[in-house]
Amino acid sequence: MGSEGNNLMLPVLDFTKEVLKPGTNSWSSTCTSVRQAFEEYGCFIVVYDKASYELQNGVFSSLKELFDLPTKTKQRNIYEGKPLKGYVGQHPKIPLHESMGIDEGTTLEGIQNFAQKMWPNGNDNFCKSLFEYAKLVEELDGIVARMVFESYGVVEHYDKYIGSTSYLLRFLAHKAPEQVEPQLGFVSHTDKSFTTILHQNHVNGLVVETKDGSWIDVDFSSPTSFVVMAGDALMAWSNDRIKSPNHKVLMNGNEKRYSLGLFAFYKGLVQVPEELIDEEHPLQYKPFDHLALLNFGYSVNIKDFCGIVQV
Ligand SMILES: O=C(O)CCC(=O)C(=O)O
Numbered sequence: 001m002g003s004e005g006n007n008l009m010l011p012v013l014d015f016t017k018e019v020l021k022p023g024t025n026s027w028s029s030t031c032t033s034v035r036q037a038f039e040e041y042g043c044f045i046v047v048y049d050k051a052s053y054e055l056q057n058g059v060f061s062s063l064k065e066l067f068d069l070p071t072k073t074k075q076r077n078i079y080e081g082k083p084l085k086g087y088v089g090q091h092p093k094i095p096l097h098e099s100m101g102i103d104e105g106t107t108l109e110g111i112q113n114f115a116q117k118m119w120p121n122g123n124d125n126f127c128k129s130l131f132e133y134a135k136l137v138e139e140l141d142g143i144v145a146r147m148v149f150e151s152y153g154v155v156e157h158y159d160k161y162i163g164s165t166s167y168l169l170r171f172l173a174h175k176a177p178e179q180v181e182p183q184l185g186f187v188s189h190t191d192k193s194f195t196t197i198l199h200q201n202h203v204n205g206l207v208v209e210t211k212d213g214s215w216i217d218v219d220f221s222s223p224t225s226f227v228v229m230a231g232d233a234l235m236a237w238s239n240d241r242i243k244s245p246n247h248k249v250l251m252n253g254n255e256k257r258y259s260l261g262l263f264a265f266y267k268g269l270v271q272v273p274e275e276l277i278d279e280e281h282p283l284q285y286k287p288f289d290h291l292a293l294l295n296f297g298y299s300v301n302i303k304d305f306c307g308i309v310q311v
């Protein structure tokens with residue numbers, strides 16, 4: 001099912017058990033692996049077993065229920081100036097794709113407001129599953145962020161990150177293609193987030209571009225697998241040590257794919273830490289307002305927004 005028939009794989013990092021305790025040996029070695037994976041691929045797979053079987057089932061049956069609603073109902077979730085939030089579907093260029101998002105998607109209030117729009121009589125199961133899921137993934141994002149900061153020797157950035165980050169929770173559905181050949185589900189792009197954490201049902205489809213232009217089919221069909229991806233804001237923060245990878249969705253086979261993305265946005269100025277500027281790595285980005293980057297246009301290059309032209 002390879003997009004290019006290659007055998008490339010993303011690194012797989014184990015985030016279960018004692019790895020999650022700062023100060024242990026496994027924590028320190030995982031911090032190093034996180035940094036290496038980010039610098040080499042811009043993303044990696046994490047094995048994270050906090051979500052029970054019941055929760056997984058609850059989340060994916062809620063997503064099915066959501067996308068089975070009439071288009072008119074789904075269109076009630078409008079853009080309102082927040083990229084990634086408004087309903088997208090029946091787009092002629094990507095006919096298999098549908099998506100919609102919840103701003104402040106890790107808060108019960110955000111999830112309930114969204115559910116109210118979709119189901120005016122309420123939907124407790126949806127709210128309960130999605131809130132529990134969002135909290136677990138938010139926690140995972142915090143662990144990854146702490147590991148990144150620690151691996152670059154700036155662990156003191158962690159508290160500020162946790163206090164200043166807001167999350168957009170995005171739901172995606174991709175229909176199975178009618179053709180035998182793989183079909184584009186979602187166009188190639190980089191994320192504008194600091195980090196994005198993706199999860200899916202058992203149907204693969206995510207493809208990620210490597211530095212040398214090959215494409216990796218990402219197998220994260222196991223219920224305990226998550227993809228952690230660097231967005232443009234992490235690329236800028238790291239002064240280009242980490243590159244936000246191009247990625248897209250290619251659909252194959254005859255099953256529908258449901259996926260979720262948790263997008264972290266920093267409410268305030270993102271600035272390259274002094275520790276990451278040296279002769280080998282001259283400053284590449286001016287301090288920038290992350291939410292302004294998002295509103296600047298989803299397809300713009302971050303270098304046109306806040307990049308420093310090297311002379
Ligand atoms: O569905 C996926 O796995 C990827 C979705 C994605 O790239 C996005 O929402 O930005």
Ligand SMILES: [Fe+2]
Nearest residue numbers: 189190191247
């Ligand atoms: Fe993406």
